Amino acid sequence: MSRCDHCGKETALPFTCQHCGGKFCEEHRLPPNHNCVNISSWNAKPRPSVSLNYGKGGVTVTGGGFIPDPRRNAKxxxxxxxxxxxxxxxxxxxxxLGLALLVMIGYRFG
Structure with missing residues (x-):
């Protein structure tokens, strides 16, 4: 078990911050929650989008970006x-044919 670098709570599965490299519990895993020293790099990253718009040719992500539908253009x-x-x-x-042949040669069913 390791301890959270912010509050000292013991955690079985600590989260490693991608910006400062510290180990944190589930409560302090996000950079704003543990006063990350590299919060500016976290603020510069685009936020993950939650909603998707299904349109012609693929899926448009609300936060930006375009996911093409590989099945649409498949030959x-x-x-x-x-x-x-x-x-x-x-x-x-x-x-x-097999049944007819059996009847013709006199095979009795049953």
Whole structure:
């Protein structure tokens, strides 16, 4: 267990400040809460955005920035080979042919 550099409280998982390198408890983890010496660098960083606007072509973040939607411009490719419907029709036809053959040779069901 380590102690918070600001209040001295013991914490199992201390937060490390990215601006001053100190170890802090959950109450003092943010730079304004522990009187960080490099608070100016924290103030210069843009705040994380909470809301998203879904629009054409991607997602617009309220705080700025643009997250393109990778699915929007993806090229659709056709699967090579036989379509699954033709394969299933072939399997059903083979089963029916097999049953018809069994009836013709005199096999008794049940």
């Amino acid at each position: 659709k490719t056709r699967a090579e080979g036989l379509p699954w419907l033709k394969i299933m029709a072939g399997i059903v036809a083979l089963i029916l």
